[in-house]
Amino acid sequence: MIKRCATSFAISAICGLMANMLIEIIVRTVTGIDNFNPIPPEYMGMFASERIAVEVHILLYGVIGAAFAGMTFIYEYHEIGFFLQNLIYLCLTGAVWIPILTLLWQLQRYPYALAGTLLGYAVSYLIISVIEYHTTKRDIAEINVILAENNSR
């Protein structure tokens, strides 16, 4: 499992990096802004040069991608149920992306935006979990009918 986690972590980090670079190229091409820079000046001010700031920015997006992929190991533990799996996944990934995006987007300067993002993220997971629960419950009821028929033969 560790090997699989590490592999998906590495692949996702590279994918995250490449996706971010690709988006920047597309934006530059579409907008025609050669010196397009997706980072706020407050963040850039933390670094000695713009180039380092952008490189760290791209690297951190890679880390977010890797975290989202690497933390899926939690879905291997079936006995804890998918409500708890989703909650743990939400917390583990949040522990990575929240500080990174706060740094990159300087979200601490916009507390309402930060609160809205967190709330939206948590509510989305809750809604997905409830839908999953009802769908699975219905599927299990259908499966049990077939199993009961097979067992009565």
Place this chain on the structure above:
Amino acid sequence: MQVKMLIDKKYKSMEIHVCNDEKNASVIQMVKDIEGFVNIRLPGTDERGEKVMLNPQEIIRFYAQNQKVMAQDTKGVYSVQKKLYELEEILDTMDLFRISKSEIINLRKVRSLDINMTGTIKVILIDGTETYTSRRNVTRLKKKLGLK
């Protein structure tokens, strides 16, 4: 091809007959397939360390434990030398279903499935053994059972 069930007192145990107007390759293959399905035996070792030949039809589940693959029936638990994926290949004519990375169940030995309020999906086997699976596997199982 017709499949008939003949119930008669003259049969003292179950018999399978393959009938055709000539002996050809498909008849020979059919006989081989049925013999393989009915008579296949799997070498295993019981809890006392004695070698036994297991009837796969009687196995409730195969699971990995401490780097070993175990087979469980209503009488006990046995270790087998095959890997789980090898068992899936060898016993592909049986109703086996992979419910997790470390476990395969015999669908003919499943009593029911259950889900609780935390979303834990329990698989209850005919001997009362309880094991767990994921939501994704429930969807796969539905397809395997012919449900949409």
